[in-house]
Amino acid sequence: MRICLVFDCLYPHTVxxxxxxxxxLAESLAHRGHTVTYLTLLQWDRATGAGVPNMDVVAVAGRxxxxxxxxxxxxxxxxxxxxxxxxxxAHGGRYDVVQTPALHVSLLAVLAARPIRRFxxxxxxxxxxxxxxxxxxxxxxxxxxxxxxxxxxxxxxxxALCFSRRHARRLEQIGYRGQITLLxxxxxxxxxxxxxxxxxxxxxxxxRLIPEKQATALVPAVALARQRVPELRATIFGDGPERxxxxxxxxxxxxxxxxxxxxxxxxxxxxxxxxNAAVELVEDGVNGFVARSAEPKELGEAILRVHxxxxxxxxxxxxxxxxxxxxxxxxxxxERVLAVYGRR
Numbered sequence: 001m002r003i004c005l006v007f008d009c010l011y012p013h014t015v016x017x018x019x020x021x022x023x024x025l026a027e028s029l030a031h032r033g034h035t036v037t038y039l040t041l042l043q044w045d046r047a048t049g050a051g052v053p054n055m056d057v058v059a060v061a062g063r064x065x066x067x068x069x070x071x072x073x074x075x076x077x078x079x080x081x082x083x084x085x086x087x088x089x090a091h092g093g094r095y096d097v098v099q100t101p102a103l104h105v106s107l108l109a110v111l112a113a114r115p116i117r118r119f120x121x122x123x124x125x126x127x128x129x130x131x132x133x134x135x136x137x138x139x140x141x142x143x144x145x146x147x148x149x150x151x152x153x154x155x156x157x158x159x160a161l162c163f164s165r166r167h168a169r170r171l172e173q174i175g176y177r178g179q180i181t182l183l184x185x186x187x188x189x190x191x192x193x194x195x196x197x198x199x200x201x202x203x204x205x206x207x208r209l210i211p212e213k214q215a216t217a218l219v220p221a222v223a224l225a226r227q228r229v230p231e232l233r234a235t236i237f238g239d240g241p242e243r244x245x246x247x248x249x250x251x252x253x254x255x256x257x258x259x260x261x262x263x264x265x266x267x268x269x270x271x272x273x274x275x276n277a278a279v280e281l282v283e284d285g286v287n288g289f290v291a292r293s294a295e296p297k298e299l300g301e302a303i304l305r306v307h308x309x310x311x312x313x314x315x316x317x318x319x320x321x322x323x324x325x326x327x328x329x330x331x332x333x334x335e336r337v338l339a340v341y342g343r344r
Contacts, residue, residue: 001341003029004092004119006039006100006110008080010050010057013043014066015239016208018101018126021186023052025099028334030054037095039087041066041080060087070211070241071137077105085109092117097341101126102153103146111156120344121158122337128154128170151175159340164280181340184281185328199314201231203303209240214294216242219249219259221299226258229307236261281328285309287317 005026011019022038030036031054042059044050050057060083064076084106088098092113099122100110107123114121129150135143155175161183162168168180203222207213215236222234236246236259243261250259282288289309291302306313326332 001096002035002037002094003341004037004039004088004095004098006084006098006106008041008061008066008077008104008106010038010040010043010052013050017186018124021124024186024188024330025334025337026052026055028330029338032338039084041076058087060084067210067241074105074138074142081105081109085113088113088117088119092119095119097122097344099124099337103127103129103150105149107153108149111153120341121156122340123153123158123160125160125162125167125171128167128174130170159343161337161340166280181336183333183336185324185330186333187325187329189329189331199311201229201233201307203232203234204237205234206237209236209238209242209246211242213238213240213242216246216249217294217296217299219246219253219255220296221303222259223253223255224296224300225303225307226255228304232258232303232307234259237263239263283320285313287313287320 005022007018007022009016009019009022011023026036026038036055038052038055038057039060040057041061042063050059061079064079065073066076067073068075081104088110092098095117097120098110098114100107101124103126110121129137129147131147134147134150137143138146151174154171155177158178160168160171160176160178160180162171162180163183165182168182171180203218203225205215205218207215209215215238218234218236222232226232238261246261250261253259279290282290284290289302289305291299293299
């Protein structure tokens with residue numbers, strides 16, 4: 001098949017969960033013999049190229065700052081969307097399938113080009129935002145436009161991929177009427193449960209430092225937990241528009257180096273807040289605990305529950321991973337995507 005992936009980010013030039021999914025998906029499809037084109041923003045030196053083998057990476061718009069004032073830049077999204085629309089008008093007829101994430105202006109560009117080029121459309125619904133969240137994220141006029149754009153996208157004809165049951169339900173609530181394919185894991189091939197290592201009194205956060213990830217909530221939560229476990233430390237891995245605010249908060253916390261924020265690394269969630277879809281992977285008391293909110297007291301108490309559970313929780317987490325490894329694998333998710341392509 002001839003497949004076009006549309007996303008304004010490209011791993012490793014930008015780093016995040018969606019970036020890793022699209023890069024891994026592209027490589028897996030190419031490895032299976034499919035022809036893959038990846039439309040994105042320019043994020044590399046033109047002299048050296050994107051550095052991505054086995055696929056055609058096309059920059060449909062020039063460099064742009066992805067974030068402005070801690071939020072996704074509307075200007076950058078519009079420029080990218082216009083480039084996507086122009087490309088698909090000119091070349092869309094060569095693709096069997098176009099796949100792109102929701103909540104991006106570029107999805108509307110893809111929808112505008114489809115009646116002319118008639119490719120099948122697959123949309124990754126990583127999240128479905130509520131009206132209140134749109135208004136809080138973008139403000140009055142822009143927030144309402146975002147909310148209506150999401151509703152229009154949901155009701156347009158396409159194949160929907162969701163990464164949690166929570167957002168699948170929300171997608172149906174705003175008007176999607178097709179079959180939803182659930183993708184539960186992105187675990188790369190060859191990942192095995194790690195050998196047990198000595199426990200360290202360290203809380204780990206890994207994720208993009210944007211307001212909705214609430215990394216800053218960890219600092220006061222750790223401060224409260226340290227009142228009962230003084231040896232407790234925290235390491236916050238990630239980067240993003242909230243990094244400066246996080247570093248200021250750490251400096252002002254008076255924790256004397258107990259909280260560090262060195263950069264990016266992969267990790268597994270063991271404590272999460274209930275509005276995050278990742279809680280579907282947490283079996284309370286088996287492979288982690290769910291904090292009732294991101295308030296310092298609630299989050300601090302959840303951290304202390306992990307500490308109190310000790311080696312038994314670590315062992316049950318490793319056992320849970322072994323039992324669920326196939327369900328959560330990248331291979332399983334890619335096979336489900338290929339089945340969706342086959343329904344076009």
